Amino acid sequence: MNWLPEQASDFAGRVDTVIWFVTIISLISFILITIGLVYFAIKYRRRSENDETPYITGNLFLEMLWTVIPSILVMVIFVYGFVVYRDMRTPPQDALEVNVTGKQWLWQFQYQNGKSTINELYVQQDKPVKVVMRSDDVIHSFFVPAFRVKQDLIGGMYTYLWFTPTKVGIFDLYCAEYCGTGHSAMLGKVIVMSPEAYDRWEKGEEEEEGKAVAGLPPDQLGEKLYKERGCNACHSIDGSTLVGPTWKGLFGHEVSLTDGSTVTADENYIRQSILEPQAKMVKGFGPVMPAFKGILSDDDVAAIIAYIKTLK
């Protein structure tokens, strides 16, 4: 079984070499001590109450030895870890910048070309990316195991990290700093594309977006937002319960709330549920849905409502 994740960034391999280096030194020390313990415990086990034992109070040479050797080893480990860390903290000049905002409990990405995505970060293979981050509320932490990168997001200050993705694919993004009820649902994906596909994504979406504004029917726009804005992570459209209630048959039906009352799911209720989800909580669910106030426009909300209406 693998004990390290896939290596998908250019310094993943270097970090792993440090991990292996420390692991091997640790294993040797650990095995030595375990052999010592077990061997002595068996060889010198008490045979009778009158066993004679020598009066050994210490040995300066040995004690020096096991002070000096560990000192040297930990210093080597320190230097090695530092050297790799230094490179991890020095982004190249030509890195592509992406802005990330963390908020309870979603990731919002803004690209230099004006695009923005939620919970999905699109990057190009072999092109260094510098992620400039801040938090809208509490502390979060951007963690992609396959890239071996992690950095906290803090309100009132910018932090950053960088990496060069080396493999095309989809990689898990976790929030690693505890941030409240939805902490374990604050998940995202990093989508690494080949240069051609990345090009197409940039242009293709732009065309589509243009079309959307031009005249995509609201319910189709709603469907697109459902997938793009990450609603599909928590809401199904087929009747099954995920983290949140299903949207199937939602519109026009009675919804029981945690305070014991019931409401009819009309336009206003759905609108409020999207913009301030904690205001009316559906019975049986926790307060983990992010508030989409400031993220979804009025048109977007209207489109989603139109889409929900189609889910009978």
Add this chain to the structure above:
Amino acid sequence: MANHTIAETLYVPYLDEKGILSWLLSTDHKRIGIMYLISISTSFLIAGISSLLMRLELIAPGKTIVDAHQYNVLFTFHGTVMVFFFIVPGLAASLGNFLIPLMIGARDVAFPKLNLGSYWLYLLGATILLISLLKPADTGWTFYTPYSIKTGTDVILLTTGIFILGMSSILTGLNFIVTIHKLRAPGMTWHRLNLFVWASYATAILQLLATPVVGITLLLLIMERVFGIGFFDPAKGGDPILFQNFFWFYSHPAVYIMILPAFGVISEIIPVFSRKPIFGYKAMAYSLLAIALISFLVWAHHMFVSGMSEVAATIFSFLTMLVAIPTAIKVFNWTATLYKGSIQLHSAMLYALSLIFLFTIGGLTGVFLGSLAVDVHLHDTYFVVAHMHYVMIGGTVMGFFGALHFWYPKMFGKMFNEKVAKVAWALIFIGFNVTFFPQFILGTLGMPRRYADYPPEFHSLHELSTIGSLILGIGVFIMTVNLLRGLTNGEKAPENPYNSVSLEWQVPSPPPHENFEKIPVVTDYPYVYGKKNTQEG
């Protein structure tokens, strides 16, 4: 080493007086020690049950028994109770109170009334904690801002409780320092002190110097929540990283408040059951102080990815590595003590040997986390959870269980069933490793900590860990029942069942009030085992 006799006729064991008030108002250090022992053991068992509930929730992905918020409450409760109610006051206050005066040849601690006052403060803190459970906090035991300012749960009461516990801890530390300086028996020079006393001394220094910082930090947090003053909330112009600096300035040394007494304990157990002097007494004593001092300089290793400067991270990584050195010396010296000994695998000794084994894993995995490049990947993953439990359970709790089995005859004048004790030990040892070893791998694979739920690829390791925790739970249960049964059904304990030469074994079991009829005169250190003329090695 000590010459004294106790006239049989005058001997009244300290346990004889009955009635709850005879306990709650007693200034006898042994009674106070036992009251702490009962309180911290209760805290340990309750917090242990909350962790079993967490493990059950994590047995499979998706919701199993609790929802995300309840899960967050559980780990907050587990962490705060284990840290602040069990492990920080734990060994220092319970064993320290019981043993320090006996070991240094004193009749009590320097300030017996203050000592009782500290215990009452502990009880007060515990009561406040219980009240806070009406709306239990969900911040984690670290109370990171700004979440702890924004959450709607009851953070104020909980931190007030911890603040009061801090005062209790400071007063106990002060009391022990004065006691060790002033009340040593004639002939008890510093280099004749038990290593447990040295460890308690180093711990007391940490309690005295570090605890006020967390006290003030929690006070600032309370003020921010109540009056809205912006110390830590960036929305109000505060600095959330400042909180982390303050918090870890205490909480890293606190790790050593937790572990040093356990180091002291096994330095007592190993020589007795090997019938050998402790290897390198002075190195053992001074490495305790060295660990205590260095521990003040490494707090920011908890914050490598929190947005601090790269230069600071490098300095703290370097300093963190230094802690490994005195720690390594201790592990090697304990192992060397076994060499050519006459080793009896008494249950207390099994716990002591487990401590060396498990703490070595805990210590070595700490080196992983101290290395900058590695920490970036492992920080806030299950690797840290596993590391911390190898240090805290593998170190402190093993030391605690070892101490319970070792000094039980002296504390209660009774013997427990040794066979059952060994079975319990085996279950605990196996259960512990099955619970926590898989968590190292979960961590290297990237599973973040404090997750109420997880992606399916982590399922099998989580399942294994939960099975381990059940074995561990059964082991602790059997151990507890065995020790409790010993109180009523156990045989009467002799004065010195293991032929120890240390002072506390030279008084009757259980000891009388005021311990010594005549203050002993000390002529050597407490590890004189083996034949002197065979000096070698």
